[in-house]
Amino acid sequence: xxxxxxxxxxxxxxxxxxxxxxxxxxxxxxxxxxxxxxxxxxxxxxxxxxxxxxxxxxxxxxxxxxxxxxxxxxxxxxxxxxxxxxxxxxxxxxxxxxxxxxxxxxxxxxxxxxxxxxxxxxxxxxxxxxxxx
Ligand SMILES: [Zn+2]
Numbered sequence: 568x569x570x571x572x573x574x575x576x577x578x579x580x581x582x583x584x585x586x587x588x589x590x591x592x593x594x595x596x597x598x599x600x601x602x603x604x605x606x607x608x609x610x611x612x613x614x615x616x617x618x619x620x621x622x623x624x625x626x627x628x629x630x631x632x633x634x635x636x637x638x639x640x641x642x643x644x645x646x647x648x649x650x651x652x653x654x655x656x657x658x659x660x661x662x663x664x665x666x667x668x669x670x671x672x673x674x675x676x677x678x679x680x681x682x683x684x685x686x687x688x689x690x691x692x693x694x695x696x697x698x699x700x
Contacts, residue, residue, distance in 0.1 A: 570652050571646075573589065574651060575589070575628070577593075580593065585600065588602075588604075590651070599615065628651035643658060665691065
């Protein structure tokens with residue numbers, strides 16, 4: 568699949584009618600909303616927080632991190648938004664998803680261990696739910 572060019576719009580409230588290919592960035596509500604880049608029309612909400620997504624705005628374009636995995640939608644699309652472009656990523660296996668969540672990036676922080684474990688547990692639960700679908 569080819570990369571999809573996007574535009575961004577800074578808004579206070581996210582409009583009810585979303586245009587495809589537009590990233591609606593609401594700083595007052597610390598959230599970004601867009602229609603799934605595969606074209607399926609599903610609304611993708613990415614809250615901005617230290618444990619959710621982070622937004623980078625370089626003055627011209629928007630990037631979101633980490634990648635966006637629409638596992639709960641039928642399209643199951645997975646892409647990165649970098650520089651107002653949706654770049655398609657591989658579909659991850661549940662094992663890969665879990666490895667990413669519990670990977671080396673967060674290890675070595677002893678004090679955050681309990682929280683890390685509960686996040687991993689929550690993720691395992693979510694993966695099980697996806698697998699049942
Ligand atoms: Zn989609």
